[in-house]
Amino acid sequence: MNMRVKRMTGILIGFLTILLLGDPRFQSSLADKILPASRSLAAGASTIAGCLAPAKARTAFPGSSEYQSARTVFNLRYKYAPAAFVFPTTVAQVQNAVGCAEQLGIGISPRGGGHSYEDYSLGRGRDGVIVVDMTGFTDISYNKAAGTVTVGSGFRLGPLKLALWNLGKVTVPCGVCPSVGVGGHALGGGWGFVSRKFGILSDSIVEAQVVIANGTTVRANAIENVNLLWSLKGAGANSYGIVSQFTFKVHDVSATMTHFSYTFLKSQQAQTVKAFQIWGQVAVAEVTTSLYLDPSGGNNFYGIYMGPSANLNAVLKAFMDNVPAPSNQTVIETDYITTVLIDGGFSQNADPSVLNLHSFTYPTATFKAKSIIVKAPGFSGDGIKTFVNSLQAGPATSYFIFDLFGGSASVINQIAPGDSAWVHRDALFSIQMFTYWQNNPSQSSSDITFIDNLWSAVRPYASSEAYQNYIDQDMPLSAYYGSNLNRLISEKKIWDSNNVFNFPQSIPVR
Incomplete structure (x- = not known):
């Protein structure tokens, strides 16, 4: 079980307003969003x-x-x-x-x-x-000849991956948590362990069926409502309508794969961060990885290589050349669905049917999360030192996950920032910052202060961008949509001029 799932299982299953308020344009949009709440009470x-x-x-x-x-x-x-x-x-x-x-x-x-x-x-x-x-929408239809699958937006990732495997040993690139819904995941990006080869999940959207603000249903694809499709691919979570159905391009995953995990010491956290970002810039597209760190000493590098284990040493050489020998390691040559089980927190020997989640305890936690995008070449030496020192001073009930997005071979970064609403096309990696306090509310204030201060400390060494699927109410919309924001606002005026679909961080109408 990788450290992401191990920590999330332990937490979950047992588990500023900076620019936003300073910009008059967003002040007015926030007013638009507050008024419907008061009306609803009547x-x-x-x-x-x-x-x-x-x-x-x-x-x-x-x-x-x-x-x-x-x-x-x-x-x-x-x-x-x-x-x-x-x-x-x-x-x-x-x-x-x-x-x-x-x-x-x-x-x-x-x-x-x-x-x-x-x-x-x-x-x-x-x-x-x-x-x-939308959990009642779980129809699925696989078109082998077209290389597409049409699915209801109520599918969760575990059942979807299993269904696609059984239909033809194909998949869509998406996250590891089996209970996450495909709808919000796809509309906000959707990164996973085959994404550097196949892109994020929103890149695989071929068509969406959408109920828009006037109550009618439209289709958005390469021919009809092209600009709506553009908006949905990265900014579609309840800003333009309710998606009832997706058609995705599917990708062949029938070949042998290798799941790997390497553990290092707490004292080596700075070294693994440095090695991760050096190697990440040159890593082949067939490998996607994460680096897990926590204040207690967690230091785990793990991921999937889409190839046999005999090639793994060569694939990871630029990383291993820059770190000491790991204190523990696991390398498993297997098939794709077994990697899904491992990353989903199940035993590698489990029956894949567990991915249908029939006896699954859905996760809950009490937490605060933030994220930040780091671009190549990564943190400077001072940035690494600042990050690791800040991290190690934090509470044990927190963790940080570096997800590798980019590098010269990554398909994610071979798409232009303006080709879809998902703008982060020059990211090297994203850091998910997570702190939780379980049943101890008195801990919340100090934990939130810690995570906010750490984000602020590393911001000078990173970018102003953040990953929208790790939504954080303290972040301005510009962090999630960057240079695409103005176009998204223009599309919002077309599809939802009365702002029916709104929440504190939805795309505004002005």
């Missing part, structure tokens, strides 16, 4: 129920046991109170929910896996919204 349950009733979707309202169960959240730091949950199984039912939100002036939030780091999928930063739970 719409009673009976009014909402009456509006939703004609579609005959299953619903849950405050006071019912189903409502309380549906309020299960990923980040226990928040506990938003929706006005209602809707569980559609047809596009017409989604259209009805959108129409009711527009008619009653209520916020609306689609939910797939419910893994939003700020729990925007539960309340979009406020109480009183209609949550449209």
Whole structure:
């Protein structure tokens, strides 16, 4: 089990406003987003129920046991109170929910896996919204001749990877956590352990079926609504509509693969960071890796090589030449679905059917997360020293994961920043910064201060960008969308001029 999953399993399953408020353009957009929240309080349950009733979707309202169960959240730091949950199984039912939100002036939030780091999928930063739970959308159709798969947006990554493996030993490039929903993951990027070879998940979107603000359904592809597709590929999480269906390009993963993990000492953390970024610039596309570090001494380099283990030493040479001998190592030559099991926190000998999550405990935690994008050639010597010293002074209940995005061979970086909404095309790696405090609320203030201070300390050595799938309410929109932001705002005016789809960090209409 790699350190990312080991730590997340332990945490989860047992588990500034800087530029945003300083820019008048975003001050006005925030006002747009606050007003619907207050209006929603005026719409009673009976009014909402009456509006939703004609579609005959299953619903849950405050006071019912189903409502309380549906309020299960990923980040226990928040506990938003929706006005209602809707569980559609047809596009017409989604259209009805959108129409009711527009008619009653209520916020609306689609939910797939419910893994939003700020729990925007539960309340979009406020109480009183209609949550449209898309988990009923799990149809799948594989077109072998076209090399595509069409899937409902309610799929989670584990079941999706297993289904694709069984259909033809193919996959889509996406993350390791099996319970993450494909919808939000794809619309915010979607990095995983075959991404340097195949791109991020949003790069594989061929078509999306979208319920837009006027309650109609449109298709966005290379011929129809091209600009909407552009926006969805990196900025589509509840800013332009509710995606009910994706068509993805699939990728062959039938060949032998090698899963590897190398452990180093706490005293060697600075050396592994330096080696990681030197090697990352020249690594072949067939390898994608992460580096896990924590204040207690965690120091683990791991990933997948799309090839036989006999070639691994040559593939990792530029890394190993710059670090001491590892204190422990595991190299497993196997097939793709076994690497999915390992990275998903399961035994490599487990029956792959566990990826269907029938007996899976969905993760929760109480945490604060941030991220930062680091560009080539990586941190300077002072930057590495600052990062490691700051990290080692932190609480044991925190960790940091460097995910390798770039390098000269990476497919991710061979796409121009303006070719899709996902702008981070010159990233070398992203750092996920995570601190949690379980059942000790008194620890929250110091932990949040620690993670904020560490981010600020390394910012001079990195970039102003951050990864939108690790959403952080303290970050300005420019960190997530960069030079694409103005175009995204223009598209928002076209598709949702009344700002029906909104939350504190959605694309504004002005």
